[in-house]
């Protein structure tokens with residue numbers, strides 16, 4: 001299988017760097033082909049701007065979605081964007097690895113999503129009408145591929161529990177896992193989390209690697225998070241709200257997971 005690791009940490013000798021190196025070795029030892037998009041090492045440009053298409057006419061308004069769609073269609077996207085899209089097409093599974101910064105991904109990785117997820121590639125896919133609201137949330141260009149987050153946090157596990165002060169980790173990661181991964185079609189596996197990184201030592205690192213190794217070994221058999229598919233009958237279209245008889249009374253992020 002082909003595995004792409006999209007990785008964001010500025011320091012190669014960091015905990016994240018060590019975990020990324022471990023993952024590459026483990027996956028390669030199991031016979032998988034692995035490619036890494038090391039965003040800091042690549043000096044990835046994190047901002048969307050008119051230079052993302054060679055067709056933009058200076059002095060004219062820059063419409064992000066429209067220019068993104070046109071550049072994808074005409075093959076005029078900047079080369080770094082097209083190269084990452086090719087890696088996504090190549091991959092059977094994509095791992096996004098990052099330290100939790102301000103309860104989300106580092107800006108450089110958000111900028112990777114903003115730029116690589118072009119209109120017509122990750123959104124604006126499929127028929128949009130009163131009967132169908134596009135191929136998204138379980139369908140789309142990346143359907144059939146698996147995705148998983150590897151996230152490290154300074155905070156302790158209980159801080160991210162159901163009643164923890166930071167909010168439940170499933171809620172914090174919902175915009176990424178549901179919004180950025182399930183939306184364009186990925187099957188999203190439960191995240192691999194390393195909490196309380198300030199207390200990391202050799203013994204804990206070894207335990208983390210053991211646990212991560214098992215998750216990587218099970219990348220193809222782990223049951224994805226059962227997010228509800230937009231076009232499988234649970235939602236009224238075009239409102240895209242849950243039907244009254246689906247999880248009655250349930251609201252919030254958890255309502256979109258079929259328990």
Ligand code: FAD
Pocket residue numbers: 009013014015016017018099100101102103104152153154155156197198199200201202205
């Ligand atoms: P490092 O700092 O590289 O290492 C962490 C520890 O692991 C160190 O003690 C190091 O000695 C040890 N270590 C490293 N490599 C090894 C190895 N190979 N073997 C054994 N030990 C090793 N945390 C939150 O919970 N929520 C937040 O919202 C949040 N926001 C943040 C925002 C910013 C801007 C920053 C800088 C930090 C934030 N943090 C937050 C903390 C952050 O999530 C952690 O600092 C990060 O996850 C640690 O990962 P690292 O790779 O940077 O670790």
